[in-house]
Amino acid sequence: MRSYKEVIECVYTDVKNITDTGKVADYIPELAHVDANNFGVNITTIDKESFGVGDFEKKFSIQSVSKILTLTLAYKFEGVKLWDRVDVEPSGNPFNSLLQLEADSGKPRNPFINAGAIVICDVLLSHLKNPKEDFLDFCREISNNPTLNYNEKVAESEKISGFRNVALCNFIKSFGNIKNDVEEVLDFYFYTCSLEMTCKELSEIFLYLTIDNFTTQKGERVITESQTKRINAIMLTCGFYDESGEFAFRVGLPGKSGVGGGIIAIHPDQYCMAVWSPKLNKKGNSYKGMLFLEKFTTKTASSIF
Numbered sequence: 001m002r003s004y005k006e007v008i009e010c011v012y013t014d015v016k017n018i019t020d021t022g023k024v025a026d027y028i029p030e031l032a033h034v035d036a037n038n039f040g041v042n043i044t045t046i047d048k049e050s051f052g053v054g055d056f057e058k059k060f061s062i063q064s065v066s067k068i069l070t071l072t073l074a075y076k077f078e079g080v081k082l083w084d085r086v087d088v089e090p091s092g093n094p095f096n097s098l099l100q101l102e103a104d105s106g107k108p109r110n111p112f113i114n115a116g117a118i119v120i121c122d123v124l125l126s127h128l129k130n131p132k133e134d135f136l137d138f139c140r141e142i143s144n145n146p147t148l149n150y151n152e153k154v155a156e157s158e159k160i161s162g163f164r165n166v167a168l169c170n171f172i173k174s175f176g177n178i179k180n181d182v183e184e185v186l187d188f189y190f191y192t193c194s195l196e197m198t199c200k201e202l203s204e205i206f207l208y209l210t211i212d213n214f215t216t217q218k219g220e221r222v223i224t225e226s227q228t229k230r231i232n233a234i235m236l237t238c239g240f241y242d243e244s245g246e247f248a249f250r251v252g253l254p255g256k257s258g259v260g261g262g263i264i265a266i267h268p269d270q271y272c273m274a275v276w277s278p279k280l281n282k283k284g285n286s287y288k289g290m291l292f293l294e295k296f297t298t299k300t301a302s303s304i305f
């Protein structure tokens with residue numbers, strides 16, 4: 001941990017001073033109110049040692065990083081049957097694209113683009129009695145963090161502006177790959193995206209993908225070893241939409257981003273790192289977040305390759 005700390009501090013200062021060419025997401029009106037200069041980093045190692053710098057204790061909207069959590073719960077319920085509903089191929093298209101769905105008959109390319117995550121939310125609605133509460137309970141349990149919550153303002157803000165997601169959900173329903181009511185699916189999807197966490201919390205909740213044989217406080221496994229392998233693999237190949245290759249090339253870790261400016265990166269058997277900087281590059285990924293992780297894994301020689 002000591003050497004990680006030194007590199008984190010040094011790379012943080014370096015990246016903080018670089019001019020950010022990104023832009024804060026404003027297509028969800030509530031997200032535009034965030035201070036663009038926030039910049040936080042937190043690492044949690046498999047020994048549960050934690051270290052953060054900058055704004056690592058401020059809550060932010062994790063947005064698409066939540067797609068890992070919804071996928072995990074749906075995979076737990078469905079097992080391999082899940083892959084009949086959603087594929088595991090990189091899309092090479094923006095996260096909110098409608099393009100491929102027509103050719104693919106409503107089967108989204110992967111669970112980390114909006115189309116895929118919306119189908120995953122539909123799967124969850126078929127399993128959960130009180131979807132929003134039950135999903136939140138799941139997140140609280142695996143992180144041992146009862147304070148986690150949605151940001152209702154963000155969820156409601158997206159509900160009145162998320163026209164593309166409405167289109168995606170209806171389009172997929174026309175192919176029969178949405179089983180529940182479109183409005184209920186979207187309401188649940190928007191709430192999952194509105195989950196708020198700090199960098200510290202974010203780097204803790206994903207320890208189940210980092211530590212072999214991870215068990216919750218109750219002594220329960222979250223998912224199997226093989227499922228863990230597969231989720232990490234999809235993160236590596238699809239976690240950054242049409243920039244997934246670039247992230248693997250520059251950072252070399254499974255990861256996932258969100259339009260709130262958060263990124264989570266996992267080094268299996270070593271650490272889980274969260275970075276937050278709200279300004280996004282053209283592909284919707286945090287500009288400084290990617291830069292920080294690239295410099296960190298290069299300096300510590302700690303990518304999976």
Ligand code: GLN
Nearest residue numbers: 063064095114193258259
């Ligand atoms: N809630 C956002 C949306 O659906 C999530 C997108 C993202 O974080 N990439 O547009």
